[in-house]
Amino acid sequence: xxxxxxxxxxxxxxxxxxxxxxxxxxxxxxxxxxxxxxxxxxxxxxxxxxxxxxxxxxxxxxxxxxxxxxxxxxxxxxxxxxxxxxxxxxxxxxxxxxxxxxxxxxxxxxxxxxxx
Amino acid sequence: xxxxxxxxxxxxxxxxxxxxxxxxxxxxxxxxxxxxxxxxxxxxxxxxxxxxxxxxxxxxxxxxxxxxxxxxxxxxxxxxxxxxxxxxxxxxxxxxxxxxxxxxxxxxxxxxx
Numbered sequence: 001x002x003x004x005x006x007x008x009x010x011x012x013x014x015x016x017x018x019x020x021x022x023x024x025x026x027x028x029x030x031x032x033x034x035x036x037x038x039x040x041x042x043x044x045x046x047x048x049x050x051x052x053x054x055x056x057x058x059x060x061x062x063x064x065x066x067x068x069x070x071x072x073x074x075x076x077x078x079x080x081x082x083x084x085x086x087x088x089x090x091x092x093x094x095x096x097x098x099x100x101x102x103x104x105x106x107x108x109x110x111x112x113x114x115x116x
Numbered sequence: 117x118x119x120x121x122x123x124x125x126x127x128x129x130x131x132x133x134x135x136x137x138x139x140x141x142x143x144x145x146x147x148x149x150x151x152x153x154x155x156x157x158x159x160x161x162x163x164x165x166x167x168x169x170x171x172x173x174x175x176x177x178x179x180x181x182x183x184x185x186x187x188x189x190x191x192x193x194x195x196x197x198x199x200x201x202x203x204x205x206x207x208x209x210x211x212x213x214x215x216x217x218x219x220x221x222x223x224x225x226x227x228x229x
Contacts, residue, residue, distance in 0.1 A: 035217070035218070042222065043204055043206075043222055043225065044223065045206060045220035047217060047218070047220075091159065098172055100171065101164050102164070102172075102210075103149060103172060104149075104159075104208070104218060105161075106151075106158060106159040107158075108158050109158070
């Protein structure tokens, strides 16, 4: 079974600074996908960024970038120029293929607080 | 285009009752997955439906069931509610093919008293 580990229960960052949220994963599948989602207090899961296991370059989406180190099985999320609105829970997830069906396996999440 | 719509947003039920939650996916998406989120267990996969067929089921008791209609809307049902069923229930919509992304709804927050 696949597993996602997020070792930082909480992180604090000053507004306008960059922050890195850690994610390590464990899988024996050669093909997999990694996602990062943001969950504000309202509850909705907001898609941020995706990295496929065969992608040659690290994914980037605006202020979000993914530091993908395949050999180390890590997929850390980097948020540049933090904003107050970035305060939320952040979840790393892996797509698990189960015989034609897929599901997401989530980490426990990291609560990010951006201070003014 | 419209996002994933979950109704109701909040629900309070009594132990022993049953509840039905609804999820309308993005137009054109044929796959709907359900997840339960609790402080203790985190996000756990409940089941996935594709073209009205359940393709996958997580490790939950038979009290948890679901279905999908021909318009891809999905419902999940929990019978004989227990206090531990209190959670945020999220549904995710997808095109269904390998490698496609998932769009989540805002969730239904169920409280069992």
